[in-house]
Amino acid sequence: MxxxxxxxxxxxxxxxxxxxxxxxxxxGAPYLRKVDLKIYSSYLDLSLALEKMFGSFTxxxxxxxxxxxxxxxxxxxxxxxxxxxxxxxxxEDKDGDLxxxxxxxxxxxxxxxxxxxxxxxxxxxxxxxxxVPRKNLGILD
Amino acid sequence: xxxxxxxxxxxxxxGRSLDISRFNxxxxxxRELGQMFGIEGLLEDPQRSGWQLVFVDRENDxxxxxxxxxxxxxxxxxxxxxxxxxxVQQLGKHEVESYGQNSGEKVQRDLSGLPPSxxxxxx
Numbered sequence: 001m002x003x004x005x006x007x008x009x010x011x012x013x014x015x016x017x018x019x020x021x022x023x024x025x026x027x028g029a030p031y032l033r034k035v036d037l038k039i040y041s042s043y044l045d046l047s048l049a050l051e052k053m054f055g056s057f058t059x060x061x062x063x064x065x066x067x068x069x070x071x072x073x074x075x076x077x078x079x080x081x082x083x084x085x086x087x088x089x090x091x092e093d094k095d096g097d098l099x100x101x102x103x104x105x106x107x108x109x110x111x112x113x114x115x116x117x118x119x120x121x122x123x124x125x126x127x128x129x130x131x132v133p134r135k136n137l138g139i140l141d
Numbered sequence: 142x143x144x145x146x147x148x149x150x151x152x153x154x155x156g157r158s159l160d161i162s163r164f165n166x167x168x169x170x171x172r173e174l175g176q177m178f179g180i181e182g183l184l185e186d187p188q189r190s191g192w193q194l195v196f197v198d199r200e201n202d203x204x205x206x207x208x209x210x211x212x213x214x215x216x217x218x219x220x221x222x223x224x225x226x227x228x229v230q231q232l233g234k235h236e237v238e239s240y241g242q243n244s245g246e247k248v249q250r251d252l253s254g255l256p257p258s259x260x261x262x263x264x
Contacts, residue, residue: 021209023202030224030232031195034208057233 020110024050026118027087029057037110043102050089054118088124091116151178151223161215167207178223191226 020038033053040046089101093112101109101116145162157177164170171184171194183190194206198217206214206221224232 021213023204025202028233030203030229031193032202032204034204 022091022113022115024053024116024118026054026057027120027123029054029118035116037113040110042106043109047089050116050118086121087118088121089116090119090124147218148220149174149177149223150220152225152228154178161218166211167214170206174221174223180223184223191229193224193229194221195224196221 021034021036023032023034025032035046035049035053037046040049090098091101091109091113092115093099094114095112098117104112145160146158147161149157149159159173159177161170164173168185174194175181175184180192183192184194187193195203196206196214197203197219199219201219203222209217
């Protein structure tokens with residue numbers, strides 16, 4: 001059953017109970033998707049699902065349906081897709097910060113992830129894992 | 142729910158309105174929309190038909206219809222749009238091109254820039 005959306009005083013967007021559905025956007029894709037983080041048990045699981053959902057939106061880059069995977073560069077198909085591509089996978093945490101997916105243990109991630117964004121690397125400035133978007137890209141509204 | 146009427150758009154067609162509280166599932170909604178717009182059978186299997194149902198929520202995001210649990214969808218849907226395979230292609234193309242030009246602005250939320258053939262998201 002769907003969790004009820006109940007507002008609380010501090011944050012009108014907060015939900016009580018186990019609302020684990022988060023939006024996933026991809027820069028340039030025609031629409032967003034929603035995933036239930038509860039049903040995945042690892043970053044690998046999640047990346048497989050996201051690859052299925054969004055792989056077709058990068059057809060232009062790879063030129064064939066079903067986006068061929070790169071040779072064993074990581075255990076995550078989505079990370080393979082993103083490595084060396086123009087995208088990075090980010091999320092908005094419960095503090096409203098834009099973070100790179102993959103740094104924290106899985107359980108910690110699912111507890112704090114409010115929304116995900118497959119983002120164009122060119123809009124992520126900074127080296128390594130801590131970067132600041134060039135502009136407010138809307139995810140923090 | 143106070144006003145449960147929701148608008149449905151399809152480019153090239155007159156807008157329709159339906160009472161979302163009449164339905165209990167996505168399946169029922171898809172079937173009704175197919176009948177309303179004379180595209181029976183095309184909305185049930187998007188993978189095969191290429192027709193997509195999307196909706197705009199109260200945060201002004203465009204989402205693919207069907208991912209959320211039904212109740213969550215009903216609580217968040219603002220309006221619905223039916224996209225033909227051509228519409229989907231056009232929309233994706235526009236997003237990619239605009240993204241390059243706008244360099245980082247929230248294109249996905251800025252639906253007013255859609256080509257005229259898409260019909261109008263803004264009003």
